[in-house]
Amino acid sequence: MPKPWRPVLASATKCCAGEDAAVAPDGLARCRPQQSELSRRLASFRRLSSLANSPASSAATTTMADKDGSVKQQQQGGGGGEMAGPLQLHSFGLGELRGVTHDFSSSFLLGEGGFGAVYKGFVDAGMRPGLDAQPVAVKQLNAAGFQGHREWLAEVIFLGQFRHPHLVRLLGYCCEDEERLLVYEFMPRGSLENHLFRRISATLPWGTRLKVAIGAAKGLAFLHAANTPVIYRDFKASNILLDSDFTAKLSDFGLAKMGPEGEDTHVTTRVMGTHGYAAPEYVQTGHLNVKSDVYSFGVVLLELLTGRRALEHVRGRTAHAEQQVKLVDWTPPYLSGGSRRLRCIMDPRLAGHYSVKGARAVAQLAVQCTAQQPRDRPRMVAVVEALEKLQGLKDMAVTVGLWPATAPVAGRNAISAKIRAEVKGAGAGSRRRSASSKMP
Structure with a gap:
């Protein structure tokens, strides 16, 4: 009903x-x-x-x-x-x-x-x-x-x-x-969501993940740079499409909104978007500005690091014992505790083949982008500059001793058990499903 x-x-x-x-x-x-x-x-x-057929000015x-x-x-x-x-x-x-x-x-x-x-x-x-x-x-x-x-x-x-x-x-x-x-x-590689979560193909290498992040950041920076900025409002992994060279392109502008003009700091609108990605001040007040997109971008950075969805559904022993875990709420203790703590939440499918310095910098950037206060979040132009500096780093975790050289590529059970222990206590079972549910 x-x-x-x-x-x-x-x-x-x-x-x-x-x-x-x-x-x-x-x-x-x-x-x-x-x-x-x-x-x-x-x-x-x-x-x-x-x-449509008028001459370009x-x-x-x-x-x-x-x-x-x-x-x-x-x-x-x-x-x-x-x-x-x-x-x-x-x-x-x-x-x-x-x-x-x-x-x-x-x-x-x-x-x-x-x-x-x-x-x-x-x-x-x-x-x-x-x-x-x-x-x-x-x-x-x-x-x-x-x-x-x-x-x-x-x-x-x-x-x-x-x-x-x-x-x-x-x-x-x-x-x-x-x-x-x-x-x-036509975008032959489909969406970023398919490559990160649906396990239908080989995992995205670290360099490709960084390339996708830079491309998506450039798309948002372009929208925000207009005289009257355009707020994308529904930035998420499923709206990032990939061409044959894994160049990221933003799609689905159905919820895009013109940003504030003049001295206005925000526009007020009905709350629409996707659970787990939307900025907290937008959910609570309906106040929307370009920093709302920056928050969503930070959530996608966390998905690229962990290989986990923005919103996890953790199910206990009974059918009704279910709890939602936001990636932004679960990851902070691991993002600021050094390289060894960060390793605990890195996507196991990378098997240590990621830059230690690069992952640490991306983690800190994700922390800044998902700050509770919009004024504490960087602008997308600064995000692009920070990400571009991380290209070409060769200090792989598997070669510097932060990841066992014989570690299996698929090893998500240990991470899932860690979430269950933190949310419901040890021994609770879990089942993951898509978190693409829209907001009321």
Whole structure:
């Protein structure tokens, strides 16, 4: 039976009436837009799409969406000339995308998320002028799901305007009747989450993990450097995609938000995101700024170090004896106790093949990024500089005596037992499951 709907931070934000609201199975409150509201948003999108073929201006003009779906424009600075200018996207027909994905065949299904299903396809060079033949990922909005036109429009607006090596490239969209689809460049390595947690392939080497962290940090730094910063708001391992060279690119901008302007220090919004990644001040007050993204980045650094999820579900002997353990709460005693204590929580699949100095520096950076007070967290530009200095270090733990040379690659039971002992006492069993549940 679904939970009764209740508005979050009703005093700070306008929300829909109870009869127009629904609650997803994961507890995420969603508002079903009224027909008049949907029509207004579609009109805004038509004005937006009319920009698609306009000539690029010398000063990049970025089109943004207000929280009600209306469209506004602003001059954008910074970013080193990596802003795209007016909307540069292809408009696809539903029939074309059916052909590209073989009628959305399950054989081409790449995965499913809150937005809907994602399919692999291939576009021909002659389909659109200027569009190269290439594999693509087609994301189809689930009409019965809990993400809708607002999230779809945010993806079109943000990714349609931005061009950066560490942001996934949006090639086009489809908007026919009630159908909403997005067409992205195909990322052959999938998400960081798959490589860290699902054990479907060989473990990521330390150098690759560092490369992924640097790439993701550069993507966030680019968003934060705009005249009006863009707050990503849902930074997590599953939203970091990897290309064939393990270059990290940020995806899924459905929850992205324009940051504070002028003398404002934050924007106030409904609490949305993913448990375990969201900054504490945002969860408690709804106050959002770029330092909220920095906190989430620190959590991902901890995941790269430990190979463990941001939120662990520890289950005892009985079915109802369950407790959630946050990675940010469990790791601090090991992060500041020297290299030997840090070794206790390092991902065993690395088998000691990680830089001791590098891991220690990443651990300290994670501590700074996950500081309770936003003012104590570094800016993403400083994070990028700190991470880049760690490339090329060769002091492997297995060669300096901090890791037994014969240690098995897979040895997670000892770490799991340590968590169980700290949470429920020795002897309690544990079972891990995905922590991708959304916030209410």
